[in-house]
Amino acid sequence: MSGEAWTWVGVAVAVLFAVVGVYLVLSAREPGRHVAAQRPSRDSFRGVDDAPPPRKRVAVVVNPTKFDDLDAVRATLARVCEAQDWAPPELHETTVHDVGFGQTREALASGVDLVCALGGDGTVRAVAQEMVGSGVPLGLLPGGTGNLLARNLEMPVDDLERAMVVALTGRNRHVDAAWLTLDPEDLELEEGAGEGSSAGAQRHAFFVMAGMGLDAAIMDSTSEQLKSRIGWGAYVPAGLRHMLTERFKVTLTVDGGPPATQRARMVVIGNCGKITGGIDLLPDAEPDDGMLDVIVLAPRGVAAWASVAARVITRSDRTNANLARHKCQTATVQVDEPQRVQVDGDIIGEASRLSVEVQPRVLVVRTENGRPAGA
Template sequence: MSAETWTWIGIGVAVLFALVGAYLVVSSREEGRHASSSRPARDSFRQGEDAPPPRKRVAVVVNPTKFDDLDAVRATLARVCAEHDWADPLVLETTPHDVGFGQTRSALEQGVDLVCALGGDGTVRAVAQEMVGSGVPLGLLPGGTGNLLARNLEMPVDDLERALVVALTGRNRHIDAGWLTLDPDHLELEEGAGEGSTAGERRHAFFVMAGLGLDAAIMDSTSEQLKSRIGWGAYVPAGLRNMLTDRFKVTLTTDGGPPETKRARMVVIGNCGKITGGIDLLPDAEPDDGTLDVIVLAPRGVAAWASVAARVVTKSDRTTGNLSRYRCQTAHVEVDEPQRVQVDGDIVGEATRLAVEVQPRVLVVRTENGRSNGS
């Protein structure tokens, strides 16, 4: 081809490229205008991102009989929540017919971030039982005589405001739950019995201690009015009245091992070690070790009681005929005559057989300076 032909071909290619480039530029501008007209403004994204998240909310299950001025308690709860940027608390009062179980279920159904128990040890137990396995933290607010779970976890027991601050801002600690079943042989017969069965009334959670015999008799015969006036010292008269009652025969089986039979005045199964008065009854007990500590007390007279008291005070782990210690995950207790039974201070009936087991680390508790083992 001639030079003139190549010239015209070059001009044609240049014109083609120019037309394609112009088309692409126009198309890009059209797409930009379309996107800018259909897409929300940048400020609208900023507005959504800057909107504050919903505030957390706490439910407080309160026993109103523990307070002379419940309005003042409500005001304190609301003020502390506001100071820590939490929503107004959901306050649910217990009743003589429901000491905290239904109120706690209602709180969990409403999706609260924290549930606090404000009452005695019975209120704490009821709230905690419903919260087992929920993953929602439990806050412990002082409202009773013992406050035993809070004492064992080294939490505030005489300052409502400080205790609520711990519940709102503290660290999570996973602790064990103990489960006690009254007359388990009867329970097995009732399983599947349908409506009207009492099976659900025979299995109870505890988080401090359960027991039968003398300790349950003491708690059952202690005046609530005296407790409100003088505190844990109210248990002393009841203890003196019951300490020399007849012993009973008990057969104890731990972790499926061989049964041991002896005479006793009481059997105590503990998830924690401290009882009223700061006495460390079970010095090896830890609330999150997946183990229950058991003692069988069998003193016959005043001198034997003095020996037992000395061993408790000195935290002796030596086993004698008057005080025997065990550690286990499960225990079965059989007695020769019905005995009163308590869980965390609540009398739950009489029984001749008990089955006890531990459920490790299933309750989340807000603590101040306890070990943080999950949040």
């Protein structure tokens, strides 16, 4: 083929490609053809008269005896909820016969997104116990003398408004629950102990500490009126009265190991470490490590008590005859004569034997610096 013929072939091919290109461009401009579908806006699915999605709901289980002006408390909580675009808070008041167990179950059954405890450590314990395993977050609002769980989780304990903001907007932290079971034999329950609880009168959850002996006796002999007037210092006179009372024989078994028997003044089992007054009694305790920390205190006189105090202040983890430390998941405590028993500051009665076990990371708590599940 001559050069001129090849030139005409090239021209023909170029014209053919040009015609095809023009056709494709014109086709793309025709309605409904070759046009990429655009995602409609969310509002296009909603009718003009459709209501906006419902706001989140919070229930507050409150101990009314802790406040002189409950209406002012309600107004503060409502103001925070409105600012955070939550529905007005639903308040459930505790009673003498039910310190928060039934109220919490009622709140959970209503399908709220958050349950807050507003009262003393007893209110917090009751609410938290019923929320174990629910998956619903617990908010901690300051209303008592100790506020020990909030202090151990480094949350606001002197500002209700700020604490409510944390409850509504904070991060979730999964913490352990510890369970104490009293032996039904040789057991004298405190009047009303466990009343309203779904776990019964012999099984009690705690989230800070449980104790047998001296610490329970101190709490039992400290009046609510004195605590409301002078705070944690109210425990000091009771402590001085009881610190040199007769020791008792205790047999401790941890994680099914060999039992150890000694004379002691008290046994404390902790899920957290800090107690009233900011004292770090159990410096190695973490609320989400799946372990319990146990101490047995056995000082005989004033000098021995001074040694124990020094060890607590310096956060010493050494074990000796005056202060023995253990770490475990389960423990049993047996004493030669019935002793007072407390869980998170609530006196539940006298017993000669108890057992404890930890249930790891089963309570969701709303905190400022929470750790997400699995962290």
